[in-house]
Amino acid sequence: MVKIHKILIANRAEIAVRIIRACRDLHIKSVAIYTKPDCECLHVKIADEAYQIGSDAIKGYLDIEKIISTAKACGADAIHPGYGFLSENYEFAKACEEANIIFIGPKSEVIYKMGNKNIARKLMAQNGIPIVPGTEKLNSYSMDEIKIIAEKIGYPVILKASGGGGGRGIRVVYKQEELENAFDSCKREALTYFKNDEVFMEKFVINPRHIEFQILGDNYGNLIHLCERDCSIQRRHQKVIEIAPCPSISDNLRKTMGVTAVAAAKAVGYTNAGTIEFLLDDYNHFYFMEMNTRIQVEHPITEEITGVDLIVRQIRIAAGEILDIEQSDIKPRGFAIEARITAENVWKNFTPSVGKINEYYPALGPSVRVDSHIYKDYTIPPYYDSMLAKLIVRATSYDLAVNKLERALKEFTLDIRTTIPFLIAIAKTREFRRGYFDTSFIETHLQELLENTQDCHQENKEEVIAVIAAALQKIKKGK
Numbered sequence: 001m002v003k004i005h006k007i008l009i010a011n012r013a014e015i016a017v018r019i020i021r022a023c024r025d026l027h028i029k030s031v032a033i034y035t036k037p038d039c040e041c042l043h044v045k046i047a048d049e050a051y052q053i054g055s056d057a058i059k060g061y062l063d064i065e066k067i068i069s070t071a072k073a074c075g076a077d078a079i080h081p082g083y084g085f086l087s088e089n090y091e092f093a094k095a096c097e098e099a100n101i102i103f104i105g106p107k108s109e110v111i112y113k114m115g116n117k118n119i120a121r122k123l124m125a126q127n128g129i130p131i132v133p134g135t136e137k138l139n140s141y142s143m144d145e146i147k148i149i150a151e152k153i154g155y156p157v158i159l160k161a162s163g164g165g166g167g168r169g170i171r172v173v174y175k176q177e178e179l180e181n182a183f184d185s186c187k188r189e190a191l192t193y194f195k196n197d198e199v200f201m202e203k204f205v206i207n208p209r210h211i212e213f214q215i216l217g218d219n220y221g222n223l224i225h226l227c228e229r230d231c232s233i234q235r236r237h238q239k240v241i242e243i244a245p246c247p248s249i250s251d252n253l254r255k256t257m258g259v260t261a262v263a264a265a266k267a268v269g270y271t272n273a274g275t276i277e278f279l280l281d282d283y284n285h286f287y288f289m290e291m292n293t294r295i296q297v298e299h300p301i302t303e304e305i306t307g308v309d310l311i312v313r314q315i316r317i318a319a320g321e322i323l324d325i326e327q328s329d330i331k332p333r334g335f336a337i338e339a340r341i342t343a344e345n346v347w348k349n350f351t352p353s354v355g356k357i358n359e360y361y362p363a364l365g366p367s368v369r370v371d372s373h374i375y376k377d378y379t380i381p382p383y384y385d386s387m388l389a390k391l392i393v394r395a396t397s398y399d400l401a402v403n404k405l406e407r408a409l410k411e412f413t414l415d416i417r418t419t420i421p422f423l424i425a426i427a428k429t430r431e432f433r434r435g436y437f438d439t440s441f442i443e444t445h446l447q448e449l450l451e452n453t454q455d456c457h458q459e460n461k462e463e464v465i466a467v468i469a470a471a472l473q474k475i476k477k478g479k
Helices: 013-025 042-046 064-074 090-098 108-115 117-126 143-153 176-194 251-267 299-306 310-318 398-411 420-428 430-434 441-452 458-478
Strands: 006-009 029-034 049-052 078-080 157-161 170-173 199-203 209-217 223-235 238-244 272-280 286-292 335-342 368-372 387-395
Touching: 006 013, 006 064, 013 029, 013 042, 013 310, 013 368, 013 387, 029 042, 029 064, 049 064, 064 090, 078 310, 090 108, 108 117, 117 199, 117 251, 117 286, 143 176, 143 199, 157 176, 170 176, 176 199, 209 251, 209 286, 209 310, 223 251, 223 299, 223 441, 238 299, 238 420, 251 272, 251 286, 272 310, 299 310, 299 335, 299 368, 299 387, 335 398, 335 420, 387 398, 398 420, 398 430, 420 430, 420 441, 430 441
Parallel strands: 006 029, 006 078, 029 049
Antiparallel strands: 157 170, 157 199, 209 223, 209 272, 223 238, 238 335, 272 286, 335 387, 368 387
16 A cells, blocks of 8 residues: 655646545645636635646646646655546646556546447447447448447447537437538547547437446455436536436336446456446436546535545545445435536526626535535636536435525526526425436426526615615606
8 A cells, every 4th residue: 555645636716625625634745737817716725735827718728748747746655636627637647647646536548448438339239238328439331321220239329529518529410411411520629639539330229217326446346336317417518417326217117227337347356446437317227438437527426325435535546545344334424415506598508607706605415515616706707618517416315405506596596597496496306306207308398498497686686776876866866
């Protein structure tokens, strides 16, 4: 086992803050990196050390050479990649390994295999893991050949970037006339975001549930799952609300999926924290979708129901500690729900909101947790993902957890446009309260949700100010 003294966090904002706090719990020094627009971000303020790695908002967080050299210069033993940016970049993990810096995550070759969805699909199929019917990469095929393949699979089909993730590089095609444009745009987006324009095709499972299993494995072959999360509440392939455990599957199905998830992780020799993601159809048939070789945004709800600190475990496993938890030790306690609060104007097609936060009061109370990087007087920059905070609640039953979520969302105060009213509208729906919904939920109910989303924010304040100003003007004229 290796003693880790200092960890550089190759990320920003909420996840960087989360990792810094785990470092403090373990009495490990933390190092933040930041680009110029992020100089006032909370992770920079609370880390033991902080270093600017560039002026451009994004490029610094993707500069492998600069990050490695910064880690060496400050004497960091290890690097935690968080999620996003370089977290699933096998070249970054390999660069850490070559520099004798501990990469807090799986080995670079595992990231490579599971990061390329074609390789991952083939590997899963070889190990008896159910996969959605589909193809390997299609880039060398003519469009006429691709059309024939799509006809054989059967519409609708879904085109995916081989190196994709985070909802990018995905196109659903319902008829042949849409295929060529969808294929070309999918390739362009894949090249832009992943520097890899490989695209493959799968049968599109209509209105599935998105169920994922948290995996944890050490360097000695011990590997378990920590129950599942239902991530079906999505908008444009981006998760909005997540629940652990899934409120609508049987214990038998949960056990079968869990065993399969562990088998999938063992097939690739997985170590550290990761996630096996499945699609579950109306007939309770489930299919491997992908593996995320990093910590997930929604990891807190797993922590809440299992009592396992996943970031701390990541660090200890990376240091060579043996996993002292067995599968039989994992017994979920109640239900936990996470709502992602984003700086978006729901009434203007979810356009991003930016600006200074003058009023901030996060929800509090028993079994209510807020993971965030914002604070009063913080100015939201326009360059990054719009997520401001994750509101996490836990209760003994799913019904009570939904009640607590609704209460906490109503108490959460921010004086900028956010998705909080929209999240409240979701929590009030009959389907959500019953726990029966699929990935089409928001798309299918969008108009109804928008109608039930109470706009009690900026426009109302502006209206009041306008009325007061008009009244003062009348008084002034009267004088």
